Amino acid sequence: MESSERKSVCIIGGGIAGLASAVFLDAYGYKITLIERKPVLGGRTFSFKDKITGFEIDNGQHLLMGAYHETLRLLDMIGSRSQILIPAKNRVPLINQMGEMDYFHIPQLPQPFNVLIAFLRLNCFSWKDKLNLFKIKKALKNHNPQKFLKSTVKQWLILMDQSEDAIINFWTPLTLATLNESVDVASAHHLLTVLQKGLLGGAFDSQFLIPKKSLNALIGNPAQTYLEMRGHKIIKSTSALHLHVLDNIVRELECSNGEKIKTDYFVSALPPRGLLKIIPKGFVDSLTYFSGIKKLKFSPIISVNLWFDQNFIPELFVGASSTKTHWFFNKNRISDIQGPPYHYVGVLSAAYDLLETPGHVIKEMVLNDLYKLFPEGKKAKLLHSLVGKEREATICHSTETETYRPFQQSPFENFFVTGDWTQTYLPATIESAALSAKIACGHIVSSFS
Ligand SMILES: Cc1cc2nc3c(=O)[nH]c(=O)nc-3n(C[C@H](O)[C@H](O)[C@H](O)COP(=O)(O)OP(=O)(O)OC[C@H]3O[C@@H](n4cnc5c(N)ncnc54)[C@H](O)[C@@H]3O)c2cc1C
Structure with a gap:
């Protein structure tokens, strides 16, 4: 032109x-x-x-997925797609209420076997939860956005006969991570969309991606x-x-x-x-x-950056269901940087109740969570910390939002x-x-x- x-x-x-x-x-x-x-x-x-x-x-740890087609197209166009880490193992480590490590590991197999195997391997799912996955699969196949708009994630999971254990140890961290909201408030429609796009798309769509730098x-x-x-x-x-x-x-x-x-x-x-x-x-x-x-309405995210003289988180990132801190990210592993210092980021999603709490109190709380999950961390020396609050991190994905x-x-x-x-x-x-x-x-x- x-x-x-x-x-x-x-x-x-x-x-x-x-x-x-x-x-x-x-x-x-x-x-x-x-x-x-x-x-x-x-x-x-x-x-x-x-x-x-x-x-x-x-300002806050971001995770992407292979299903982020428009984002990846944008990164291709501006030449920064190489800044994305594609973890060799496509897995989400989750520490359950008992302090045991569980893995949501999506193997490199064709759809839908990769997702099916990922769910079947979860320790926090009882056999009954696993058998009831067919109900979830059916709901995803027939997903009509209007149908579950007014149900919360919790109501929908109960309808899908998911046990309390599965809700606490798997569905809650997933909902917080993807919708920045609790299972009691988030709309089931949004979680179904995440599952549909992330798990039932092409094989690469279910891949977790992390910004390297x-x-x-x-x-x-x-x-x-x-x-x-x-x-x-x-x-x-x-x-x-x-x-x-x-x-x-x-x-x-x-x-x-x-x-x-x-x-x-x-x-x-x-x-x-x-x-x-x-x-x-x-x-x-x-x-x-x-x-x-x-x-x-809006939902906040609080990020707590911690630097130690020793490394004690063995994973790229880990989710937890028994602590107020939902996720810890290992920044040295993600960015391939040699320590010390070893930089971790604790993430508290939908942290409405902590918005007025002073940063030093939040830091202590997150440190206690970290030591609870990784007791060997108590031997490491905390070198520095920084607390960030994003008050309007996302809109609140409640049952009213879509209107x-x-x-x-x-x-x-x-x-x-x-x-x-x-x-x-x-x-x-x-x-x-x-x-x-x-x-x-x-x-x-x-x-x-
Ligand atoms: C801590 C945190 C963690 C997150 N984690 C994830 C994640 O893991 N995965 C994910 O997909 N998403 C995540 N998100 C959400 C993601 O960051 C947002 O969805 C995305 O960045 C929104 O982009 P946007 O362009 O729509 O809005 P914004 O990024 O808010 O852009 C709006 C812009 O407008 C500017 N502006 C405002 N007023 C004016 C004005 N009067 N004049 C000119 N400019 C103005 C602002 O400064 C801003 O730059 C996270 C968000 C936060 C805060």
Whole structure:
């Protein structure tokens, strides 16, 4: 396309959804201006330098799956797919209530044998639980999203005749890890989607993937280089303030640096509250598209970084059902870095009750959890620690949520809404953010052609 003919797009927000929108639209020849409030790109997937050690720390440990097709496509395009670790053994170590190690190990076999064997090998499943897996398989095959929308994961598991042991030792850590919510609150519909996409897709779809280096190295930095090399404009440390809308068309965006951006299309890649702030007040109250967004609720994640002089976690990562800390990640093993120091990250999902607890109290609690799971850790010296709270890590995947997630086409003709929280029928994850971008870009491209 000649540059004079190129249609222009302003993308508001530089998280995965914004970056994916920019990269996907670049492929169709659009001219992009991207506005990001923070000095770094990546949104909720970012890294920062720890002031004391100088180490680059992620805001939170992220796990991906082979089923993240749009995310992997994005990483391929920006050239950072090699930053992903594909563990040689596709297994999730889980320490049960009795302190015993169990493995959810998906062998390299064709579907559905790989998944079947993974479940049959689980020690925390009784024979009755294993026999009742056929009910789960049937439910997955006939998965109609509406059917289980209003059931919690717990209610659905009881319907599937899963025992209390299986719920506590397997389904609870899985639900917390994938939906950032407890089995009592999370919607069964979301867990079914995770199982369907992750376990019943292609063989690679069930593969766990872990970023090897920092999140900045995986997403923010390579995406910025990719876009700037193609001549697009990225304006960081600048907030979008107001959209001006006339005759159902967004005419311009006013920014905190005084700029007024006029483009053919506008894409919001903002979090829900951020979006509502830039929409003219009258529309938020009068259009159900926007007023529904107000009702979305959020779920937090707390990450506790710990550095020791000795290594005592033998796995890449491990889940636990008897402690308040749900997961521990071994960063040296993941990044292939020699210690000391040995860096572990404890993750507490849906940690609503700890949001107002001081960091030093949370650190002590997580240390106790770590020593309970790995008693030899008591011999190691704690060198440094850092507690991070992400209050709005994801939307809360409750039984109400789906009603309020908006589609990507907004009521304004040239304005599209992306983000992990928009309606993709996936849980709010990196993949949902990338997929929402693909859908929004599809609308733009088809409206132009
Ligand atoms: C601790 C933690 C752990 C997680 N673990 C996983 C995991 O293991 N696997 C997984 O798939 N997902 C995980 N997630 C979720 C994942 O990070 C998100 O789904 C994804 O990053 C959302 O991307 P997004 O682009 O939709 O939104 P965001 O990343 O929130 O992007 C929104 C952007 O808009 C910017 N912005 C806000 N207001 C303005 C304004 N007025 N003007 C300009 N810019 C603005 C923000 O600064 C931000 O950069 C985790 C999240 C957290 C916090």
